[in-house]
């Protein structure tokens with residue numbers, strides 16, 4: 056059995072290398088023994104720290120930066136302090152409060168640490184945080200809306216937002232990013248025991264904007280989080296999302312949709328750290344790419360630690376290349392330190408636009424451009440349908456439509 | 465050529481000297497065929513003889529390069545049209561292997577197709593009824609309307625779905641590429657009845673590509689064409705089908721196998737086939 060897992064992983068890795076990113080696989084359930092992995096497969100210990108200098112200087116050769124065009128993030132990586140802020144517009148439903156705290160506020164001592172140099176710089180340079188609180192037991196039906204808008208590239212902007220969801224509370228928080236900016240942020244999400252949070256982040260930046268963010272989610276005992284990333288605009292967008300479980304029974308569902316066109320680099324990196332027993336995670340990201348040098352990166356890391364018995368995890372990434380010059384990297388990575396799990400698997404595939412589908416629709420009279428739009432919409436449909444927030448689904452469909460219009464398929 | 469059906473409805477698909485290559489390999493070597501609305505033609509021929517190539521070329525699949533000849537529909541140059549223009553002009557191809565389109569529901573697909581072919585969106589209420597009734601006639605579970613196009617459909621379900629489109633789109637000329645293969649007896653009956661409803665309108669011409677005579681017992685052809693090595697080598701009435709069933713294509717010099725028997729699906733190199 057042990058070797059079976061190793062075989063599956065090895066096969067998939069080979070497949071990935073050979074095909075440039077097409078693999079499909081899942082790993083059997085209830086596998087007993089630990090699986091020693093070849094040293095080449097074992098990642099270096101992850102560093103987390105509030106101190107930017109705890110991380111090596113970023114050259115672009117490091118594992119977590121190797122896909123990123125670091126030159127286009129250089130002004131942020133330089134780390135110069137700045138007081139500039141994005142324009143904020145918030146809608147706070149009744150019961151939800153917002154306050155600003157200084158960097159010495161005790162709450163900030165409790166949030167998860169940054170995971171790379173840029174997120175550490177963001178946390179330090181933000182010098183305090185905006186805290187959105189949903190009190191315990193509150194059932195907030197209207198979404199909390201946070202509209203963040205950049206007005207130019209004159210200054211870099213650092214941000215830190217904390218979202219606190221009290222025990223057994225239920226809420227939806229939607230971030231919308233737009234305009235032009237060079238923005239690096241940390242978003243710390245503390246979900247109390249038994250709470251339920253839907254956290255949506257929409258990136259509809261102007262085509263020159265640069266956005267780097269670490270969203271750190273701590274899932275309480277029996278809590279449920281759904282994180283939804285929708286990344287459509289921006290020159291470089293690099294979103295890191297990490298999930299940790301504060302107790303058993305937590306559930307994290309991470310959904311993502313991205314659409315890169317000419318010159319865009321859109322990167323999503325997920326890390327789900329299963330350290331508590333009986334937790335569940337699902338990662339589903341889908342991307343479309345269109346045009347010269349359109350580039351996307353998806354890295355999905357899942358670690359099941361020895362203590363995390365009864366874990367149930369699955370991650371999936373699919374990319375649709377609408378033009379041959381576009382490039383999608385897709386790197387799933389599953390590390391399993393216990394055999395006592397419910398299930399663990401992943402699938403990743405990057406495929407070209409299927410001309411046979413186009414032919415079929417056209418052969419029924421549907422004009423080529425409409426047929427292409429139908430196929431792309433269809434590709435994203437399952438992610439959008441998963442969201443389960445009707446008003447948001449409509450908005451996202453509209454945003455994808457707009458994107459399709461813009462890119463003139 | 466005499467035709468028992470009404471010719472007044474008046475659409476004519478005319479294929480003259482059609483030559484087609486795939487990846488520099490010549491497949492069709494001069495096909496001549498005329499199909500009028502109201503007529504039913506059967507094309508029979510061994511594997512790899514180029515029957516699907518003929519169907520796809522008329523529909524405009526980009527993989528096939530027309531190297532000679534003409535195709536016209538009511539005098540209009542079909543070869544100059546895009547794939548969707550051909551469909552809107554009144555051509556329909558029921559495919560041997562219908563394509564899966566994930567995330568696009570059957571109902572969305574059908575309505576988009578009907579809107580395109582009819583030139584205006586059908587009134588929603590009437591359309592829902594029309595679609596429902598058409599599905600019921602083909603004994604399709606209404607749940608199919610919400611499923612993704614062809615995704616996870618069985619072979620028989622895909623073929624019913626093709627005929628559903630045929631009935632809803634009412635083309636001038638329909639080419640059915642092995643719609644009968646892989647169908648059990650019940651499905652064959654249901655699908656044949658669908659085709660016959662379209663024929664009875666008298667407004668559609670049907671070109672039926674098949675290996676088997678059993679579908680011809682349900683859908684009686686006016687003409688049978690024997691297709692070998694990329695061209696039509698003989699034509700006749702429906703009695704020709706029975707003869708092929710009994711004797712195969714041996715007398716045409718093709719790899720002999722009675723048409724009614726199960727045929728291997730592997731390609732037969734058409735160049736190796738000598739025509740009569």
Ligand SMILES: Nc1ncnc2c1ncn2[C@@H]1O[C@H](COP(=O)(O)OP(=O)(O)OP(=O)(O)O)[C@@H](O)[C@H]1O
Pocket residue numbers: 486487489491509510511512513514515516517518527560729730731732733734
């Ligand atoms: N992409 C391609 N590249 C090379 N050869 C091809 C290609 N597509 C089709 N062919 C060849 O063209 C020939 C005709 O194929 P076609 O599918 O038209 O035959 P068919 O008569 O429909 O056969 P069947 O009865 O098996 O459906 C075959 O030899 C086939 O291998």
Ligand SMILES: [Mg+2]
Pocket residue numbers: 515516517560641642
């Ligand atoms: Mg064929």
